[in-house]
Amino acid sequence: xxxxxxxxxxxxxxxxxxxxxxxxxxxxxxxxxxxxxxxxxxxxxxxxxxxxxxxxxxxxxxxxxxxxxxxxxxxxxxxxxxxxxxxxxxxxxxxxxxxxxxxxxxxxxxxxxxxxxxxxxxxxxxxxxxxx
Amino acid sequence: xxxxxxxxxxxxxxxxxxxxxxxxxxxxxxxxxxxxxxxxxxxxxxxxxx
Numbered sequence: 001x002x003x004x005x006x007x008x009x010x011x012x013x014x015x016x017x018x019x020x021x022x023x024x025x026x027x028x029x030x031x032x033x034x035x036x037x038x039x040x041x042x043x044x045x046x047x048x049x050x051x052x053x054x055x056x057x058x059x060x061x062x063x064x065x066x067x068x069x070x071x072x073x074x075x076x077x078x079x080x081x082x083x084x085x086x087x088x089x090x091x092x093x094x095x096x097x098x099x100x101x102x103x104x105x106x107x108x109x110x111x112x113x114x115x116x117x118x119x120x121x122x123x124x125x126x127x128x129x130x131x132x
Numbered sequence: 133x134x135x136x137x138x139x140x141x142x143x144x145x146x147x148x149x150x151x152x153x154x155x156x157x158x159x160x161x162x163x164x165x166x167x168x169x170x171x172x173x174x175x176x177x178x179x180x181x182x
Contacts, residue, residue, distance in 0.1 A: 004167075004173070005167075006167070006168060006171065007167075007171055007172055007173060008167050008171050008173045008174070008175060009165055009166070009167035009168060009169065009171040009173070009174045009175070010165060010166045010167055010174075010175050010177065011160050011163050011164070011165040011174065011175070011176045011177070012163055012164045012165070012177055012179065013158075013163055013176060013177065013178045013179070014178075014179065014180075015178040015179065015180055016180050016181075016182075017180050017182070020180070020182045021182070022181075022182050023180050023181065023182040026181035026182060027180075027181065030164075030181070031164075034164055039164045040164075040166060043164075046181040047181065050181050050182055051182050053181060053182055084162070084163075087161070088163070088178070091158070091159070092178050095156060095158075097178060100178055100179050100180040101177055101178060101179045101180075102177070102178045103175055103176065103177050103178075104156055104158055104174075104175070104176040104177075105173065105174075105175050106155065106173055106174060107154075107155030107156045107157060107158070108154075108155060108156075109154070109156060119175075123173055123175070126172070126173045127172055127173055130172040130173070
């Protein structure tokens with residue numbers, strides 16, 4: 001990402017798989033961190049620590065990032081961001097997406113855990129197309 | 133024969149369209165994002181942390 005500074009906008013949509021135990025609560029955790037200005041920090045931590053994403057672990061990660069734990073826990077318990085997560089999931093379903101990650105690079109769909117090189121290739125194509 | 137040829141052209145056009153040129157228009161709404169709004173490339177990632 002860093003090599004593309006200023007040229008790329010990255011947008012995250014949540015699509016928690018409903019039959020995995022901690023998918024949903026992790027999405028909630030990332031958005032609870034967003035409320036406290038630490039979305040990307042939490043986002044990276046969740047990637048790093050996956051699949052250890054039970055509630056106690058999530059609270060531990062929030063502590064590591066120096067978040068307000070009371071507010072954070074409340075978010076998890078009340079599923080404060082259910083609307084956003086469900087909106088994203090509904091959007092994914094409406095496009096017949098069934099696997100994660102799925103990327104849309106200027107709208108071009110790339111499904112699955114493809115090599116980073118492949119994503120870079122498409123990004124380069126898009127940057128070239130814009131230059132013309 | 134000519135009909136067959138036209139049919140062939142038709143299907144090769146259709147398959148081309150479905151393969152590479154579809155661009156999905158996805159609403160960004162208030163989803164978390166990094167980078168300038170007017171960046172030449174926008175990457176939208178649907179993810180599951182687990």
